[in-house]
Amino acid sequence: MREVLDQTVKIRMSKRQKDKVEAAAREAGVNPSSFYRSVVLEGAGISPFFTEQDIRILAKILSDMRKIGVNINQIARALNSNRQVHSDEILTQLKNVLAVHERVDSELVYLRSVAPRRRRGEVDDSRD
Numbered sequence: 001m002r003e004v005l006d007q008t009v010k011i012r013m014s015k016r017q018k019d020k021v022e023a024a025a026r027e028a029g030v031n032p033s034s035f036y037r038s039v040v041l042e043g044a045g046i047s048p049f050f051t052e053q054d055i056r057i058l059a060k061i062l063s064d065m066r067k068i069g070v071n072i073n074q075i076a077r078a079l080n081s082n083r084q085v086h087s088d089e090i091l092t093q094l095k096n097v098l099a100v101h102e103r104v105d106s107e108l109v110y111l112r113s114v115a116p117r118r119r120r121g122e123v124d125d126s127r128d
Contacts (some may be wrong), residue, residue, distance in 0.1 A: 027092075029116035038118070049118060054111065061103055068096045 013021075025035035041047035050058070071093050078085045 005037075009040075049115075056109075057107060061107065062094075064100055064103075068093060068100060071096075106121060 005112045009058065025032045027065050030033060030038070038047070038049075071089075075085050075093065076091060
């Protein structure tokens with residue numbers, strides 16, 4: 001059952017700020033009131049935008065990026081000290097970078113697609 005929205009909160013802002021927020025609400029596909037509410041609840045930590053599943057996925061991507069960074073740093077150190085590095089090592093790391101890039105891009109596309117539903121307060125924890 002949805003909560004009854006029977007309370008009003010007033011805030012002061014400039015016309016420019018209000019126009020920007022309303023444009024962001026339109027872009028998100030929600031009315032300004034829903035947009036303000038979702039942003040305030042997210043900011044207060046009451047209703048976070050990212051789900052636990054989102055956080056786990058983003059943490060895994062970050063972990064993979066760090067591992068790739070360590071490997072690339074090791075290759076750079078070897079090259080800087082005139083040690084030979086096999087081209088397969090470099091190609092493997094480049095492929096890893098591209099794979100992570102694709103995962104990040106895919107995750108951002110997904111989050112952008114569910115953002116309007118989350119802003120409207122619709123529950124969406126499924127991954128298609």
